[in-house]
Amino acid sequence: MSRYTHLADFDQLAGMLAVAGRELCPVIRRASTALLDADAEAGRTVLVEVAAARELHDRIEGWVPAVLARRQPVASDLRLLVAGLRMNGDMRRMGALAAHIAKVAVARYPDPVLPAQVRPTFVAMADAAARLADKAALVMATRARVDALQTGLDDDELDELQRSLFTKLTDDWPYGVQAAVDVAMLGRYYERFADHAVGVGRQVAYLVVGVR
Template sequence: MDHGNHSEQLDRLAGLLATVSRDVAGTIRRASVCLLDIEPDGARAVLAEVAERVVIHRRIDELVPLALVRQQPVASDLRLVLSALRMNTELHRMDVLAAHIAKLVLARHPAPVVPPPVRPLIGAMAETTARIADKAALVLVTRDRLDAIQLGLDDDELDVQYERLFTVLTDAWPYGVQAAIDVAMLGRYYERFADHAVAVARRVAYLVGGDMARGVL
């Protein structure tokens, strides 16, 4: 196989992953705005974004075997192509979670999903999650191992917010069972979204150092 074509395929694969990661970060921000501002049109737009990106996720999956077709690939190339499928899966799951938030907005409209007392906490979780997603997208471009490790610390902040949310839900919650379930699910969506973003960063650490930085991320 021509080395120039192979290099071009690797560059395209890395570029697609970085672009998708950046776009997914934007989608979770827009989903959160729709959630807190009760914007059904925006929620439908989020669902459309996610649906359109399915084609890109599929294209990444198709590029991986093409990038592997090379005699005597170097170790860094192998790490990239073997990590690409996993990162693409994590990014797709992030898309699905953003879609869940948008669907919840539409299911409860015109009523708000989030009762007033927990709006600040859900807003803080949304912001922390978006920040983690932004950093994961940046790490995919810079491949900075230290930045990848930093995401684990950001995720700890979200875990604390998640625990605080459940404290609120179990402390004389006056809004009924359905609202409690909705808020609990929202917390879970943000927590899982951030976990997937951190997993992407762990893969970047693997690309750079050849290991998954176990115990650090």
């Protein structure tokens, strides 16, 4: 079995992961538009896009065991396959979290979800999440280790925004229980989205160090 055949397999995996990463970038932006602008159509579009993306994630999950069954991968190849599965899992969860954000916006339509007091925080969260999605997609394409590790630092911004939300929620919150529940959940969704983007970056950094 030729090394070229192995490389063709890994190029196919890299291509599928790159497509999955690129598709996440507009999805999280559209989910944030649904939330910030009370745009139910944008929210419904996100749900359709995330459902379609699941087919690609399922294909990747099925493809890796098939490669293992018909190949005899060496250690560096196994690292690629395992890292690919982990990145796919992180991206699947990122899509699911974008869908959760969109579902809240659609469920509350035509009313806005966010009270004025927390809207600036969510504008900043939306921007930070979109930048992390862009960076995760970029590092999968470039395998730039410094950029991959930078995702961990970028995530600090969202962690701080999440802490500021809880401060607002516990500081004489005047908007009622339902709004508090929505805000707490939405903040968590953005935080977890960022965590999974960092997970993608870590896997890329691992590959750069581990593959010679």
